[in-house]
Amino acid sequence: MINPYLPYQAKIIKCQKETEDVKLFHLKFTDSARQKRFHFWNGQFVQVGIPGKGEAPINICSQSKDSTKYFELAIREVGQLTKAFHQLKAGDYVYVRGPFGNGWPKMKNLPKKNLLLVGGGCGFIPLKSTAEELSKGYGKKYQVQILYGTSDESQLLFKKQYKAWQKAGIELDLIFDKKRPQHKTVQGAKCGFGLITKLFKTIKIVKDATAFICGPPIMFNFVVKELKKLRFGDEDIYLSLERRMTCGIGICQHCAIGDKYVCKDGPVFRYDQVNNLEL
Amino acid sequence: MTKQNIDILFKKILKEYQIYAPVLANKELFVKKALNIKEIDYSGRIPLNSWKQLFLPDCETLFTYTGNFKKEKANYPKVCAGNMTILDLRALGLYDLVFSEDPYYQQRRQNILVVGFSFGAPNEENFADWKVFSMKLEENILEHVPFDIFLEKDKKGNFKIYSGSIKGQELLEKYKIKEYKNIKFAGLIPEEGPDKRMLELGKSIKKSANHPLWDELDKICFACGKCSLVCPTCFCFDTEDVPDKDSVKRQRLWGNCFYPEFTAIAGGKNYTDTVKKKIKFWYDHKFSRIPAEFKVPGCVSCNRCTLVCPVGIDIIKNLNRLNSKVTKKSAKK
Numbered sequence: 147m148i149n150p151y152l153p154y155q156a157k158i159i160k161c162q163k164e165t166e167d168v169k170l171f172h173l174k175f176t177d178s179a180r181q182k183r184f185h186f187w188n189g190q191f192v193q194v195g196i197p198g199k200g201e202a203p204i205n206i207c208s209q210s211k212d213s214t215k216y217f218e219l220a221i222r223e224v225g226q227l228t229k230a231f232h233q234l235k236a237g238d239y240v241y242v243r244g245p246f247g248n249g250w251p252k253m254k255n256l257p258k259k260n261l262l263l264v265g266g267g268c269g270f271i272p273l274k275s276t277a278e279e280l281s282k283g284y285g286k287k288y289q290v291q292i293l294y295g296t297s298d299e300s301q302l303l304f305k306k307q308y309k310a311w312q313k314a315g316i317e318l319d320l321i322f323d324k325k326r327p328q329h330k331t332v333q334g335a336k337c338g339f340g341l342i343t344k345l346f347k348t349i350k351i352v353k354d355a356t357a358f359i360c361g362p363p364i365m366f367n368f369v370v371k372e373l374k375k376l377r378f379g380d381e382d383i384y385l386s387l388e389r390r391m392t393c394g395i396g397i398c399q400h401c402a403i404g405d406k407y408v409c410k411d412g413p414v415f416r417y418d419q420v421n422n423l424e425l
Numbered sequence: 426m427t428k429q430n431i432d433i434l435f436k437k438i439l440k441e442y443q444i445y446a447p448v449l450a451n452k453e454l455f456v457k458k459a460l461n462i463k464e465i466d467y468s469g470r471i472p473l474n475s476w477k478q479l480f481l482p483d484c485e486t487l488f489t490y491t492g493n494f495k496k497e498k499a500n501y502p503k504v505c506a507g508n509m510t511i512l513d514l515r516a517l518g519l520y521d522l523v524f525s526e527d528p529y530y531q532q533r534r535q536n537i538l539v540v541g542f543s544f545g546a547p548n549e550e551n552f553a554d555w556k557v558f559s560m561k562l563e564e565n566i567l568e569h570v571p572f573d574i575f576l577e578k579d580k581k582g583n584f585k586i587y588s589g590s591i592k593g594q595e596l597l598e599k600y601k602i603k604e605y606k607n608i609k610f611a612g613l614i615p616e617e618g619p620d621k622r623m624l625e626l627g628k629s630i631k632k633s634a635n636h637p638l639w640d641e642l643d644k645i646c647f648a649c650g651k652c653s654l655v656c657p658t659c660f661c662f663d664t665e666d667v668p669d670k671d672s673v674k675r676q677r678l679w680g681n682c683f684y685p686e687f688t689a690i691a692g693g694k695n696y697t698d699t700v701k702k703k704i705k706f707w708y709d710h711k712f713s714r715i716p717a718e719f720k721v722p723g724c725v726s727c728n729r730c731t732l733v734c735p736v737g738i739d740i741i742k743n744l745n746r747l748n749s750k751v752t753k754k755s756a757k758k
């Protein structure tokens with residue numbers, strides 16, 4: 147019987163600072179056979195831990211096509227365990243279970259092929275693999291737009307990739323809500339000042355599209371409201387939700403929401419599956 | 426079969442197994458280790474604490490870490506769960522589903538001999554208030570609960586014995602009991618399909634967000650969590666890393682959704698930050714999530730939660746209010 151609670155050792159190959167409180171870890175399972183069997187899809191997460199400090203759910207943010215070679219996690223320091231992660235260096239080990247949950251839908255299954263990605267703060271992390279995936283030609287075929295809000299420019303994640311995304315035909319719009327931008331653009335992407343919902347009033351939003359949203363809970367309702375005004379249907383909106391997690395497999399109840407489990411039925415939900423629940 | 430025959434059976438079982446059974450202590454019935462088979466209760470009443478401790482202990486070590494996480498070779502004791510009522514067998518059936526892929530549960534379960542018991546129908550005392558699910562002792566009820574051996578006591582005090590598994594059958598043969606009937610377990614869901622009342626209740630709960638009941642409960646419940654502690658279908662858990670000399674033990678402990686941190690995340694957000702949300706979360710587990718996933722009720726109507734509640738919150742009354750349509754129907758019956 148496979149033990150769903152058994153974590154596998156993974157080695158930190160590289161780690162780099164993305165922002166003041168977010169580090170990007172490049173990881174590989176010590177057991178290469180384990181790595182070769184590792185398959186995930188954008189938006190799925192792993193439970194990653196340090197012996198003595200427990201485990202935390204973290205999204206895999208590298209591309210699924212590389213899943214059998216390595217995987218990446220971007221971790222923000224917010225508490226005990228995440229602080230311990232930030233003290234690790236290349237060559238150190240962490241312990242990983244998963245991948246778990248349902249990620250973002252596959253583009254080929256979407257009735258509406260244009261895409262709108264909306265990320266707030268650390269909520270941008272689970273959208274990264276999709277942005278990368280879409281840079282491989284998809285952005286030339288269909289319209290792709292990313293709205294990304296943070297408190298200020300210093301909080302922006304994955305900056306080095308913005309140029310490549312835009313070159314691939316993706317429109318990237320940034321907005322800060324605490325500190326005014328010092329420049330008109332960051333890495334070629336326009337930046338504004340205000341809440342992310344302001345973008346819905348100031349720029350043209352892609353039409354006939356599917357929306358992927360991730361951010362703090364209050365952001366969901368406001369963004370969905372704006373999308374509704376633009377006639378996005380419930381079935382064309384996807385959200386990645388956050389909850390406390392222990393097991394990752396739908397048993398411990400920590401992540402429950404109404405009749406669903408965020409770990410198992412989510413973290414990505416189609417809006418019509420959760421619109422009567424408190425997000 | 427007479428009571429004497431049953432005593433002989435348990436005496437034989439006691440030679441191989443530790444027996445846990447309903448035992449009377451201070452006029453209250455508890456699931457306890459029976460040191461003597463004379464202690465075993467045959468009233469058919471439901472013990473105040475549940476059997477879950479036997480199947481899902483309040484603390485167990487999942488792994489020991491010394492450079493890598495390893496599951497310890499556990500030596501699960503041979504335990505007999507004696508005289509479990511039909512209701513508690515239903516809860517056990519639910520654990521079997523929920524923990525079907527949990528190696529700890531499965532290994533422990535293999536060493537447990539499950540002996541069910543009924544006295545006629547589950548007795549009046551326990552049934553008087555039960556308007557929740559249609560839990561009459563149907564003809565074929567034994568086909569829909571898991572057990573190894575089942576003892577049915579009739580009004581005259583005579584017993585019928587059933588075997589419900591190969592393990593049970595082999596044991597009865599070994600003990601030279603010839604007079605028994607084999608029952609084949611056919612899953613928890615009856616032939617006529619999932620419990621209709623359960624399905625209706627699920628719908629009502631889904632639509633109940635603005636029901637005044639939640640606000641009323643918000644004022645009287647003090648989130649002590651006693652109800653969840655005794656409830657046989659509360660099996661949520663936490664894990665904790667406990668450092669030892671040169672190792673770390675990763676332990677699994679009973680959780681309780683009434684306790685403050687249960688749904689709290691970093692940054693201060695807590696998804697069940699009011700008593701009202703906690704109770705709703707608790708009810709949702711039993712009446713939304715379990716039925717959605719397994720098509721069986723997540724409450725076995727044992728009434729334990731009502732009995733222990735310090736402020737007298739009565740789950741059956743509450744459910745009837747949430748599902749007033751069902752109340753009307755059952756009132757007619």
Ligand SMILES: Cc1cc2nc3c(=O)[nH]c(=O)nc-3n(C[C@H](O)[C@H](O)[C@H](O)COP(=O)(O)OP(=O)(O)OC[C@H]3O[C@@H](n4cnc5c(N)ncnc54)[C@H](O)[C@@H]3O)c2cc1C
Nearest residue numbers: 202203204205220221222225226227228389390391690691
């Ligand atoms: C599906 C999912 C994906 C996530 N992806 C990422 C990611 O890619 N990058 C990232 O930086 N963060 C991510 N998070 C949040 C991350 O899991 C928490 O920040 C982390 O658990 C905090 O742990 P801590 O011990 O440092 O915090 P503490 O506040 O010390 O934690 C105390 C306890 O609360 C639990 N806890 C606290 N916050 C959360 C939370 N948000 N979710 C679940 N449990 C929590 C911890 O496990 C611990 O048991 C994700 C959360 C979820 C649910």
Ligand code: SF4
Nearest residue numbers: 646647649650652734
């Ligand atoms: S036992 Fe009663 S008071 Fe305590 S948490 Fe349960 S319902 Fe509330």
Ligand code: SF4
Nearest residue numbers: 656724725727728730
């Ligand atoms: S009656 Fe109460 S204690 Fe018994 S199963 Fe239902 S919720 Fe649990």
Ligand code: FES
Nearest residue numbers: 394396397399409
């Ligand atoms: S994390 Fe345990 S049920 Fe979802």
